[in-house]
Amino acid sequence: MPPVPTGPLARLGATVVRYRRATLVLSLLFTLLAAGLSWTVSDRLVNGGYIPQDAESQRAARFLADSFGAGTADLVLVLTADRPADDPTVADAGTRLTSELDARTDTAAVQSWWNTGEPALRSTDGRSALILVRLVGAEDERQGHAKELMAELDRRDLPFSVQATGESQVNREIIEQSEQDLIRAELIVTPLTLLILLLVFGSVVAASLPAVVGAIAVLGSLAVLTPLAEITNVSVFALNVATALGFGLAVDYSLFIVTRYREELALGRDSHQAVVVAVVTAGRTVLFSACTVALSMCGLLVYPLFFLRSLAYSGILVVGFGALAAVVVLPAVLAVLGPKVFRWSLPWARADRDVRAAGFWSALARTVMRRPVLTAGPVMLLLVALALPFTQVRFGLADANVLPADAPAARAANVVERDFDAHAIDALTVALPGGTADARLDSYVQRISALPHVTHVDAPTGRYADGAQAVPATPAHAAMVNPDGVRLNVVLDVDPFSAAGERVVAQVRDLPGPVPALVGGPSATLVDTKGVVGGMLPWALAIVGVSTFILLFLFTGGLLVPVKALVLNLLSLTATFGVMVYVFQDGHLKWLVGDFTATGYLEVTIPVLAFCIAFGLSMDYEVFMLSRMREEYVRHGDNERAVAVGLARTGRLISAAAVIVASVMVALATSQLSLLKLLGVALALAVVTDALLVRAVLVPAFMRLAGRANWWAPGPLARLHRRIGLRDS
Structure with missing residues (x-):
């Protein structure tokens, strides 16, 4: 049996073991404090941030608003009567309502067909007319004004029905729908995730550990987002992304550490030694993986769009707190419980399960490596075929179509598009x-x-x-x-x-x-947004690619492995983007993913967001697999044996973690908001594709073809790695 490693992580593990109960008490206090601080976070979040505010289109909008009281309306009221809009009774009521709205302190400008005579503000059948309202204040204040105004109109007896759409109304309904989706997702996905956790961990106690790590990660990140939202705008979607990403990574990290802990117990170590070794080995992988995920999220920080930036804040925070909980709190729990963590094992959790699974994955690796081109070729062709629809991608901007079709703002927007001169309005x-x-x-x-x-x-x-x-x-x-x-x-x-x-x-x-x-105008806003997203994309890719390359080199000591990781990740993600176009742009397979409005385009910022999150999750599995392969290669220097043993020891865990993470991402896919549905489906597909095709087939095939070159580096870089490379001790 190898000796217990030494080094900083070993000292951390030993300290946690020694002060395990104090660690748990402090963790409980932190969790309760974070829960209290984050209690009101949803009240501080706003929708928007998809458009660069310093772009020409937005400068034009501000000039028109300040100088002419014109521009994009915060609230678009659709007034429909049972008689023509120029009927004296209807016209008198419409004129009075326009004047009353214009006199309010929460409105900046009001235009209607009755006070301007603008033909575009009257429907083609003459029975409906629009009132365009610009509201005062910041975005969250405008949403509040819209809610109050609509509540007052609902109480009034008017000779026409009133429907509302417009930016503030849409944003308000998106926030409300997002909160409802979060509750629905928890009710739907939590039982499914718990069942999968039981199947994977095989023990009721062990299956509950990811909930501990996830709760600390999510609550910790939300506690920081709460004061941050007072300083800068934070997107309402940060809550959904933090929850899904936090619990998804909690499953990964817990599975890696608990599995290594069980392996060390099986070797004959006592519980406390097993905890220390698990922290040194799996804990090192967790920390490194967290760095790669966080750096992937950093790619979003280059964008001057608070939608992307705030999701980067959310992702980085939840990854950091998750990794901290995994290497400090989880080992403390294992040290207190010892082997009791595997209590209440389920009937199917037989002792030979891991051995049989390892045999399957080892056999798969050796089969792939015997015929690397023959096995990898069809997989690569499949990924290329899935990617082809992305060549026909079209981009647009988020609007009322992100809401479910029966949402009030979406219904009103459909009336405007159907009954009015939409080209004149846009x-x-x-x-x-x-x-x-x-x-x-x-x-x-x-x-x-x-x-x-x-x-x-x-x-x-x-x-x-x-x-x-x-x-x-x-x-x-x-x-x-x-x-x-x-x-x-x-x-x-x-x-x-x-x-x-x-x-x-x-x-x-x-x-x-x-x-x-x-x-x-809308077309100009799209041009400007695409220009910013496309213009900053090379910088975002450079941050993600270069930082990942450097970290993987420090982790493995080879130059080819980081290149392979980047190429294969890009290939699998491009396939995911192709599916996004096929389903959400073109409207295919709606029966499979749930109803949504197919607009014929993708919201321009979503592919960038999906790329950064999915790339980080893919690297999570890459790091875990490479850590075991590198560990074996350093031990005996046999590349094929290292690949086979590495996949044998990680294949079941990676595939199980992918299934669990995909089920957590389904929480996003159950959303009634098409943006979250798109993101959830894309991330779930990316994780499953990466784990079952890339890690199981393409990685062993590539590493077999590369041979010992996987671990090669020029002399100066090899010496640099020996000095500063990431090691267990």
């Missing part, structure tokens, strides 16, 4: 700060109106189409100029999130104007 807006209505403006507007897919342009001097004036100026047109400048509405005949719509944005921005122009 028009491009051109802001000309300091501009005036003169001949230069007239020429500029004519050139815009002549562009492909532009149906007409409304300007201070009238309406223009096909390069000429089509309608003389009306009072509504005259209001499009003031001492601050000029605004234009450019109405297109294509979807704002289409490639044609994006081309029009580029063409308008390229046209020289009388003064520098700011182009806004």
Whole structure:
């Protein structure tokens, strides 16, 4: 039996064993304190943060809001009567309501068909009209104002029905739906996860340990997010991601450490020695894995979008607290319970189970390594085939479609799209700060109106189409100029999130104007957001790739293994992205993943988020497998034997952990919000694909083909690894 290792982790393990009861008491106090601090975290979270606020489209929106009281409405009221909107009774009520809303202290500007005469604000059948309300305050305040306003309208007796959509209404309903989804997911997924944990751990007591680690990880992260939300915006989805990721990693970390503890007991060590060895070996892997996951989440920090940044904060925090709980609190529990941790073993948890499982995975590894090309080839072809739909990906922005179809804001948005001139409502807006209505403006507007897919342009001097004036100026047109400048509405005949719509944005921005122009509207916002996401993507990939490469080199001492890990992870993740397009963009297999609105595009930030989280989870399994392979290779220097033994000792654990993590991610997939559903399905698929195809087949095949080169490094780097490489002692 090998001696008990020495080193920093060994000293940590010995200290935890010595002060095990004090450690548990302090951990309990910390958990209770964190629970108290995080009690109100959901009240501080907001929706949004998908759009770069310093982009040209947002500067245009702010100019229009400040100078013209125009721009994107926070609240869109859809008023529908049983008679035409210009009926005296309806018109009188609509005019009064518009004036009353405009006089409120919580509104900044109010526009309706009754006070502007704008044709786009009246439905095609004439029975419905819109009131566009801009609210005051920060986003969370605007959501509160929207809730109060709608509650007041519900109590009033009006000659028309009132439905509401718009940014603040949608955001409010997303937050409420997110909280409901969290409760539903816990009710659905918790029993399933507990059953799988029992099957994997084989003991009621051992199966409860991930709950301890997960509770500390999630509550600790939420306790930090609570004050952080007072300083900066934190996305409402941080709560869902922290919960799913925290419990998913808690399962991984607990499974790794408990399994190593059981192995050391089987070798004849006493309980306390087994705990120390488990901390040194599996605990080292857990800490290293946590670093790789956290560094993957750091890739999101380069983006100036608080949606992505706040999810990075959430992920990094939950990973850190989870790793700390796994190497401190969990060993203390094992030291107190000793072999009793395997009490109440279930009938199927026979003593030879691990031996038989190890035999299966060892045989699989040797089969793959005998025919590496023949076995790996079909798997790679399958992954490439799954990735192909991603070549047809289209991107858009989050809107009411992320809500379930029967949500009030989604129903109202559908009415607007069906019964109103949606192209006019989603028009491009051109802001000309300091501009005036003169001949230069007239020429500029004519050139815009002549562009492909532009149906007409409304300007201070009238309406223009096909390069000429089509309608003389009306009072509504005259209001499009003031001492601050000029605004234009450019109405297109294509979807704002289409490639044609994006081309029009580029063409308008390229046209020289009388003064520098700011182009806004949905199409421009998408162009700007895609530009930021795409522009920062190389930096995000560099952070994830370079940091992972360095850490894997320090972990293994070889250069080829980190390269292999990066390539195979990218391959499996691209396959996942292909499935995302096939299902959520194109609307296939809805019966399998649950109902949602197929919009024909993916929200532009979700692939980046899914990549960073899934990459981290994949590296979690990579690190665990490599740790055992490296351990065997250092022992005897036989590459094939190291791969076979490494897979034999980790295959069952990795596959079981993947199934459990996938079931936890199903908690996200059960959401009624399409963004969370998409993220949950993508992460579950990525984890299962990585564990069952990449780790079980591609990794042993690649390592067989590479041979001893897996562990090779040039002399200077080899000497560097001997000095600063990560070791057990």
